[in-house]
Amino acid sequence: MSVLPDAVLDAGSVLISGPPMSGKYDLFNRLLFEWSNAPIVVSTGRTADKVRSDYEQITGTDADDVVIIDCVTHQQGDKPADTATTKYVGNPGDLTEIGIKFTDVVESSTGLSRAVGVYSLSELLMYWDPERIYRFTRVMTSQASGQDWPFVGVVGSTTHDEQVIHTLHEPFELVLETRMADDERQFRVRGRMDQPSEWTTF
Numbered sequence: 001m002s003v004l005p006d007a008v009l010d011a012g013s014v015l016i017s018g019p020p021m022s023g024k025y026d027l028f029n030r031l032l033f034e035w036s037n038a039p040i041v042v043s044t045g046r047t048a049d050k051v052r053s054d055y056e057q058i059t060g061t062d063a064d065d066v067v068i069i070d071c072v073t074h075q076q077g078d079k080p081a082d083t084a085t086t087k088y089v090g091n092p093g094d095l096t097e098i099g100i101k102f103t104d105v106v107e108s109s110t111g112l113s114r115a116v117g118v119y120s121l122s123e124l125l126m127y128w129d130p131e132r133i134y135r136f137t138r139v140m141t142s143q144a145s146g147q148d149w150p151f152v153g154v155v156g157s158t159t160h161d162e163q164v165i166h167t168l169h170e171p172f173e174l175v176l177e178t179r180m181a182d183d184e185r186q187f188r189v190r191g192r193m194d195q196p197s198e199w200t201t202f
Contacts, residue, residue, distance in 0.1 A: 018178030093127030
């Protein structure tokens with residue numbers, strides 16, 4: 001039984017937004033798992049090995065078919081070559097290379113039902129201004145939607161000012177907000193026009 005409501009599972013694009021330690025990464029992995037058994041993760045802060053082990057731990061399934069665009073390993077000095085399921089980018093600020101690697105994966109995924117996740121947009125904002133990240137996200141979401149693949153991005157709500165967060169909300173159908181309340185992790189769903197849902201503990 002999924003903790004996530006149908007509104008989230010049925011959405012074409014979701015932004016998960018919340019403060020540190022409020023369960024964003026957990027929901028990100030669970031949502032990708034609900035959407036596809038072969039998701040694509042653009043990882044801006046964790047190595048491919050870490051992403052795979054986290055995914056397995058959180059979802060309880062193996063991550064053999066998860067494709068990871070790893071923006072960390074090369075930056076740390078290791079230079080492994082690309083494989084079918086792991087693509088390497090020099091650093092999280094190289095949006096052009098991320099885009100190229102993503103397009104490669106799209107082209108080699110004909111007929112596959114995938115989902116796409118970026119963890120996290122906050123990392124990219126350390127390299128670029130919000131407008132540039134907004135455009136990058138628009139391109140990624142439209143490429144994903146062209147394949148009928150749902151898309152999820154994550155942003156730290158307390159790391160940036162409200163205007164930045166508002167800009168990043170734009171390309172997404174829904175926002176899944178997280179928070180800590182009385183030592184419990186909670187989320188609520190916000191659509192463009194609707195009132196936010198009640199907070200739900202997970």
